[in-house]
Amino acid sequence: MRRETYNEFRRLCQKHSLAATHQRQKIYEALVSRPGHYSPEEIYEQVKQDLPSISLATVYKNLKTFVHAGMLCEVSPHHGSWRIDANHHPHHHLVCTRCRSITDLDFDSLGPVKLRGKLPSGFRLEKFTIEVRGVCKACTAAETKQH
Amino acid sequence: MRRETYNEFRRLCQKHSLAATHQRQKIYEALVSRPGHYSPEEIYEQVKQDLPSISLATVYKNLKTFVHAGMLCEVSPHHGSWRIDANHHPHHHLVCTRCRSITDLDFDSLGPVKLRGKLPSGFRLEKFTIEVRGVCKACTAAETKQH
DNA sequence: AATCCTTTAATAACTATTATCATCTGATAA
DNA sequence: TTATCAGATGATAATAGTTATTAAAGGATT
Known part of the structure; x- marks a missing residue:
């Protein structure tokens, strides 16, 4: 992890009173170190390369923790429920x-x-x-x- | 159903070679006749008031059919997978x-x-x-x- | 080192969605 | 009209994505 990213991570954890664990560090890195917006499953696969024993639940839990703390935000507020649009007018x-x-x-x-x-x-x-x-x-x- | 909506429904079904069934009619009506964009479950609950024996699977299947035919479109392309944004810059x-x-x-x-x-x-x-x-x-x- | 609180891994449970399949219906042509 | 049949439906099993539970591990403080 780049030193800059690492420092930012420590700072954010401190600010939100979260333990700066190994797992969280790698999850955060997986998010910031590459472009694109990945699914929890994809982040899990990425982090697994460094921490083979990490659990998918840990990824989910920490993503939620991060979002809740305001360190990250959700791309779409409608994951988990399919919404249909019948309005054909722009x-x-x-x-x-x-x-x-x-x-x-x-x-x-x-x-x-x-x-x-x-x-x-x-x-x-x-x-x-x-x-x-x-x-x-x-x-x-x-x-x-x-x- | 308003006559206008009904005609529009028949026309669309014909255009896309879909049978204009009761179920589809009620599903279409549930979508167009009120503002807002509801989940399949909510549409199911609404249609059920008119057709108590309708199956939730039928609602899903027809919504998919409608979307595929281009009669409706999806509000969010990311239902079904949670995406996280770590980019804090606008x-x-x-x-x-x-x-x-x-x-x-x-x-x-x-x-x-x-x-x-x-x-x-x-x-x-x-x-x-x-x-x-x-x-x-x-x-x-x-x-x-x-x- | 003992204590306390947080975090983790494993996995069970739950929810939203899709697939399967036997039965039924709408559209078409006789 | 009725017969026919491709396509549609309802019931429900299966799957995927997510969340809850819990015992054990970690790490900070005394």
Whole structure:
């Protein structure tokens, strides 16, 4: 692991009062040291090369721990549940990060996406999708109620 | 079901050579007749009120059929696998609709999202996420090879 | 070294989804 | 209409992805 990455890892663990274990170090490294966003299974396979006895559950648990601590974030808030879109008109999505509800947002509510420069060579563009993430009315209400 | 929706449904089934069954009609209606994007389980519960003997497998199978035919589309291409993001700098994602790989796109590659008008009242905005969907280099190569 | 609290590995349990298969239905043509 | 049959359905077994449980190990503090 690069010294810089290592230091960052130690700092983050300290900040969130997490033990800086060997396993966590390797999991963190597997995430940061290469491009792309891998599944827990893929991360497990990667870490296994250094720590053959690591358990898949440990990978899951630490990923959750990291996300919970805010050290990492989820790419999609909808893993674990398949959602279908029957709206054929161009539109965007409002996504509640609490209850994960999805509602449509009129296409014209947002300005068009503008491409500056080029996409990586070979990538064939199909469309842009904008997700507006935040907290929906119901969840906001539920939260303020509690205080 | 509204006559308009019903006609649209018949038309779509015909276009894709699918039998216009009761079950499909009710599933389609459950999707189009209300706002929001529901999980297969939620759609199943909804359809069950009209067709108590419908099977959950039928719901899944037809949703897949509809998506495959292009009558509907998936909200997120990453249901079924949890993806983690370790990149803390603001950035966007290139998503391959074939192999589902995700790669980072520099924040400045795209212009800023502009909000025209207002979001629905009560929605507390956290951030905009842009997904650039298309076919990655590897998958494009694999496809052209076959022809 | 003894104690306490956290983390780990192994694996059982659970949830979402898909496959299998016997039965039934819708579309077509007689 | 009815007969026919490819395609669709319902029941349920199987699988994949994820989470919970628990005994043992680690490591910090006294």
